[in-house]
Amino acid sequence: MLRHRGIRSAIFGLFLGFLLGIFMSNYRDINSPTSQHVLQRPSPTKWSPLIQNLNTNISSSSLAFVGVMTAQKYLDSRAKAVWETWGKQVPGKMAFFSSEYSQVPENCPDLPLVALPTVDDGYPPQKKSFLMLQFMWNNFADKFEWFIRADDDVYIRTDKLEKLLRSIDSSKPMYIGQAGRGNSEEIGQLSLNYDENFCMGGPGVIISRETMRRIIPHIKECLKNLYTTHEDVELGRCVRKYAGISCTWSYEMQSILYHNSSGDQSFTGNLKRREVHQAITLHPIKNPPHMYRLHNYMRGLKIQDLQQERVSLYQDIYSTANLLGKDVDEFIRQPLARDVELFPHDLDAEDYLNNVEILGLPDGLKSFKPRSAQEVIPWDFISKSEYSLVDSNPRRRIYSHVKEGLEDITREVMASINSCSRQRGRVVEERSTLYGYRRVDAFGADTVLDLLLVYRKYRGRKVTLPVRRHVYVHQCFTGVEVREVVNDVEVNRKDRESQKPSNSIFSRNFLFNYPDIDQQDPVEDKIIHFIVPLFGKFVAFERFMNNYEQICLRSKAKTELIIVLYPHQTENSFDNTKQLLSNIKKKYLSAKIDIIDGSGNFSRARALDLAVSYANMADLLFFIDVDITFTAEALDRIRLNTIIDRKVYFPIVFSQYDPQMVYKNSENHDFFVINEFTGYWRQFGFGIVSLYKKDYLKIGGFNLSINGWGSEDVNFFEKAVNSDLTVFRAPDLGLVHIYHKVECDQQLPPTQLLMCRGTSTETLASVYTLAEIINRRPEYLRFAKVKRSKLSRNVGS
Ligand SMILES: *[C@@H]1O[C@H](CO)[C@@H](O)[C@H](O)[C@H]1NC(C)=O
Ligand SMILES: *[C@@H]1O[C@H](CO)[C@@H](O)[C@H](O)[C@H]1NC(C)=O
Ligand SMILES: *[C@@H]1O[C@H](CO)[C@@H](O)[C@H](O)[C@H]1NC(C)=O
Ligand SMILES: *[C@@H]1O[C@H](CO)[C@@H](O)[C@H](O)[C@H]1NC(C)=O
DSSP: OTTSTTTTTTTSSOOOHHHHHHHHHOOSSOOOHHHHHHHHOTTTTTTOOOEETTTTOOOOOSSSSEEEOGGGGGIIIIIHHHHHHHHGSSSSSEEEEOOTTTTOOOOOOTEEEEEOOTSSSSSSOOHHHHHHHOOOOOOOOTSSEEEEEEETTTTEEEHHHHHHHOOOOTTTTOOSSSSOOOTTTTTSSHHHHHHHOOOOOOOEHHHHHHHHHHHHGGGGHHHHHHOOOHHHHHHHHHHHHHHHOOOOOTTHHHHHEEOOOGGTTTTTTTTOOOOHHSEEEEEOOSSSHHHHHHHHHHHHHHHHHHHHHHHHHHHHHHHHHHTTOHHHHHTTTSBOOOOOOOSOOOTTSSOOOHHHHHHOOOOSSTSSSEEEEEEGOOOEEESSSSSSSSSSEEEOOOOOHHHHHHHHHHHHHHHHHHHGGHHTTTTEEEEEEEEEEEETTTTTEEEEEEEEEEEEEEESEEEEEEEEEEEEEEEEEOOOOOEEEEEEOOOOHHHHHTTOOOOHHHHIIIIIIOOOOOSOOOTTTOOOOEEEEEEEHHHHHHHHHHIIIIIIIITTSSSSEEEEEESSOOOOOOHHHHHHHHHHHHHHHOOEEEEOOOOSSOBBHHHHHHHHHOTTTEEEEEOOOOOOEEHHHHHHHHHHHHBBEEEEOOOOOEEEOOHHHHSSTTOOTTTTSSSSEEEOOTOOOOOOOEEEEEHHHHHHHHTOOOOOOSSSHHHHHHHHHHHEEEEEOEEEEEEEOOOOOOOTTTTTTHHHHHHHHHHHHHTOOHHHHHHHHHHHHHHHHHHHHHHHHHHHHHHHO
């Protein structure tokens, strides 16, 4: 009998001896549904709920017991979401209370469940609520200071809850919640006197041990004398009658225990809001995925707090060293006391990335002192637009990320101004930001804002005043974090070190230099199949093959090359191309190079699709053009960022400006010099892709009815974004598009010709270079002047 499934997890109450008898009669065999009929219903006096998983995790904290009221039909959704998010962080214990025959859901076998006898899942859940309190008291009266009644659609920030509860004396009778008196229709129907209230159930009700001690003996009477169908109203009545207290009459409670009245839509939008940040409990979250989302958001806030704390610690170390008159670098190497190191980790390790001398610099806009005019970091001016000296677009709209950053600052600043509003009897509200300045340097971001505020004094002589305040904010950087991920799975540093020689691309490149090893490498061993559609362009192709030889063939990199060759009508390079390839094959006998003959009119989409049709499902494909030159690091990134069934990599390629414009001597320049004078990022180019054939098919392949060069890549990118694969897109420093002149066919219609010329001049050089050329040539300026005066005369006449 004892080996029977389910018995081990079903522990009845605290006293096993006493309960064993009832247990035999109450035990329900999960495997045979018929046994339900012979089940003996426990009489209400013998209190024997079915409890599962409740004692498996005894928390070290005895602060609070949280009872969540739920129902059988929500156990595998809402209850599971609560248990898997904030439920496991409760400073104390949590249990879910449901109807008599409720079962732990299969998708969450460790859910602590109490199936209350004689209780059903009907509405209103008055009996469930009262019997839940009774259960908590009967079993845990002396174990917890606080008892919390929660719904399955509430989110509780357990760290803030703990802070609040530890600041209140639980030996006093307390009944904490958001006080309610019913809405306008209910006035007069709840049998409440004008000075009576109740704690609204939704956002959570917190009851002290003393209150519980007073009401529990009378629970039965309360349950017998219900005036309304509202469970929270009745609990309030019971508490008032037998504990002699009412729900906390506090204005603040509506922001601490926050209820949003948008119903199903609550907390589904932007969470960066004051009410979300201030709250301890948030209600209602009707849809479980949003519970996880909210939890994730809260964990993000927690990370920010911890990072803030870490920066403060760095600052402490830095300033202590300075106070002691010691060199920081020396100071951090000395132990604090015998056998107590300041930093337990080896500071000389190459992977130790955080630098006390930078991160510890005291806050302030003047931490960095420029020694010369060149070192001065200019400020941007912000009002309706943003103005800056260094941007090629000196006056521009405020970008959304900057706007969001400014809003964050304002919200944090207002929260800190108002943190002691209660003591001072005033609140300060934000009206608008009049203007500001902003700059980013190596130590962080600095912001100066001129805020228009409203100052309201509500204690003593009441005053409302508009005020202006300057805010000076320095936001520090937080140091570098490194996660090593292989095929989307995080690699544990310790594991990696234990199985040396390492199989990781990072350690190979940056940390150690192991000689070649035979071990299988999950990333290195991926073979990249280059697919190059080719249509004329022999000169570019020669350069491409030269590059391919340098990077792939000489070093025996794991790559294969597939050329899809189309004959060009005018450029007669078909044979030269074949000759070049056969020479290469003779030189590198092991090189895998295939030529596929394309037929019909050239179409990039059809060419790539043709090559894909020869590949195997598990082949890693890399669509590249002959104009692109690449480095070995780009190959690493392709291997790391392309994961079968999961991730497709669309690198952003750097596009060169005309080298004749950029360099005095355009021969022999380095292709991989990347800055705003040498080229620009092709943010809207989606042609270069790496992915597995399987995923190419899953996305749906190219649209083969698109001819020539053109929108096939955008179309494919859109389909990839809409697929369930992850699209990884980032600038790749190892992929450069070599400049070639854009020829505009004079036969084109005028508008298209104009557009073509526009594109061709845009890729010529940076605005800065062009401006310099014009400034150096007075005749250009004269020409422009004449032209402009002609224009204005025409307009004037
Ligand atoms: C609960 O206990 C089990 C087994 O002791 C353990 O594996 C699990 O991590 C614990 N869960 C929590 C939230 O502590
Ligand atoms: C709360 O409700 C208001 C009004 O119904 C809505 O505009 C707001 O977006 C909601 N807040 C959150 C965080 O969902
Ligand atoms: C190739 O293009 C030409 C001119 O645009 C067209 O007349 C011809 O039908 C096309 N051939 C094929 C096979 O599509
Ligand atoms: C493919 O492209 C053609 C021409 O641009 C378009 O008419 C057609 O709707 C596209 N087909 C799909 C499936 O997107």
